[in-house]
Amino acid sequence: xxxxxxxxxxxxxxxxxxxxxxxxxxxxxxxxxxxxxxxxxxxxxxxxxxxxxxxxxxxxxxxxxxxxxxxxxxxxxxxxxxxxxxxxxxxxxxxxxxxxxxxxxxxxxxxxxxxxxxxxxxxxxxxxxxxxxxxxxxxxxxxxxxxxxxxxxxxxxxxxxxxxxxxxxxxxxxxxxxxxxxxxxxxxxxxxxxxxxxxxxxxxxxxxxxxxxxxxxxxxxxxxxxxxxxxxxxxxxxxxxxxxxxxxxxxxxxxxxxxxxxxxxxxxxxxxxxxxxxxxxxxxxxxxxxxxxxxxxxxxxxxxxxxxxxxxxxxxxxxxxxxxxxxxxxxxxxxxxxxxxxxxxxxx
Numbered sequence: 547x548x549x550x551x552x553x554x555x556x557x558x559x560x561x562x563x564x565x566x567x568x569x570x571x572x573x574x575x576x577x578x579x580x581x582x583x584x585x586x587x588x589x590x591x592x593x594x595x596x597x598x599x600x601x602x603x604x605x606x607x608x609x610x611x612x613x614x615x616x617x618x619x620x621x622x623x624x625x626x627x628x629x630x631x632x633x634x635x636x637x638x639x640x641x642x643x644x645x646x647x648x649x650x651x652x653x654x655x656x657x658x659x660x661x662x663x664x665x666x667x668x669x670x671x672x673x674x675x676x677x678x679x680x681x682x683x684x685x686x687x688x689x690x691x692x693x694x695x696x697x698x699x700x701x702x703x704x705x706x707x708x709x710x711x712x713x714x715x716x717x718x719x720x721x722x723x724x725x726x727x728x729x730x731x732x733x734x735x736x737x738x739x740x741x742x743x744x745x746x747x748x749x750x751x752x753x754x755x756x757x758x759x760x761x762x763x764x765x766x767x768x769x770x771x772x773x774x775x776x777x778x779x780x781x782x783x784x785x786x787x788x789x790x791x792x793x794x795x796x797x798x799x800x801x802x803x804x805x806x807x808x809x810x811x812x813x814x815x816x817x818x819x820x821x822x823x824x825x826x827x828x829x830x831x832x833x834x835x836x837x838x839x840x841x842x843x844x845x846x847x848x849x850x851x852x853x854x855x856x857x858x859x860x861x862x863x864x865x866x867x868x869x870x871x872x873x874x875x876x877x878x879x880x881x882x883x884x885x886x887x888x889x890x891x892x893x894x
Contacts, residue, residue: 563869564797571796572597575642575685579603579628579676580649581621584753585692587613588792589647594620601641603628603650612886613752628672634679638686645799648676648691651725654757655696658718659848669721670728677732677740688802689740690795693726693812694719695784695853697744705820705856708744708812716848726812733810741802742812746784746855748791750875751882760785763827764883767834777846779824784816784854787875790868791815794860801864813860817868820854829872833880 576593580586581602593600594617601622608614622641626633628650638646651669652658658665673691680686698706699713714723732738749760756762763773794815802808821829827840860866870878 564793564866566592566596566793566796567800568596570800570803574598574644576600576645576647577603577638577641577643578647578649579672580651580692582608582611582614583649583653584755585748585788585791585795586647586649587611587752588750588788589649589795590614590621591617592792592796593617599641601637601643603634603637605650611752611754629667629675631675631679634676635682638679638683642685643683644685644687645803646676646680646686646689647795647799648673648689650676651692652718652721654755655716655718655849656757658721659716662717662721665717665721666724669718670724673725673728674732677729677738680740681732681736681738687739688799689729689738690799690802691725691729691740691742693729693742693744694722695744695746695814695816695855696850697723697726698853699723700850704852705816705818705854706744706814707856708814708859716850719850730810730812737809739802739806739809741798741808741810743795743798743815744812744855745791745794745815746786746817746853748786748788750788750879751886753788759823759826760830760879761883763830764834764880765887767830767836767838768884768887770836770838772838772841773827773830775823775827775840775842776844777823777842777849778844779827779840779842780822780851781846781849782820782822782852782854783826784820785826785872786815786817787868787870787872787879790817790870790875793869794866797864797866808863813864814855814857815860815866816855816857817872818855818857819872820852821872829876830880833873833876
């Protein structure tokens, strides 16, 4: 069992609640890859509401989403794969993009374990293709690229801090570690203006990937069914409310615009409240007002037992902190699914 180091409140700087600077974003040409994904949908919604001129890259047609529908008519759409560097150069150049959020990736651990090559193509080739396109596009001033807590691999002590080596072993983890190092290389070798985020597991409204723990558990609970746990329930993970994650990306971009020396730096974003799977399921049970015995299957393989992040660097340099407590975030999440999964009253 790794050593878990508690972060005392007295160790943290005084932090003010972040509000995006509308004057910075209004009319700003912004590109988002992975905009139709879970985090991307929330981030793009914020950008559209702030008045940014958003262009997104979309590979596949996706079903409608209540998170995506309000902003979809307000963005430009370029269709194609993230691995196509020539397309990316047009994507950035034709729209005079100033800020890029690179979120496009294959994000499922199980998919990566079954089919590693497509994961490497998307996550590794996609990153260098995007950054090479940025290098050839003089209008771009900031790139925020998504790594992951999985890039750290299994460490002898926790929490993860940004100065730790990246020790990934499993396919998904390696894909994120590679993309992370590629971003650092482009920043330090070529002066590409890129910074890196490392976050844990996002949860919140709009996630319909029922294989993920939070939405899958909530759906079962609302159906009156026992929650299914693929592991033995003891795995420890870092969970971050997707709204807080999207705001963190905006805050990092604004800070980077004011301080170019951040290029090549990585920032952890975390609630700093690690939870075991069983603990999280218990909190979801409370939020949903249910008490159903979990179905513990212990079938998960090739996953790191314990992971969580220190956000001390983000606190100190960015003044960042999540707006929501875990209980507030889970309550809002359950409330959204209760509405979204409610039976329709319309006649068939």
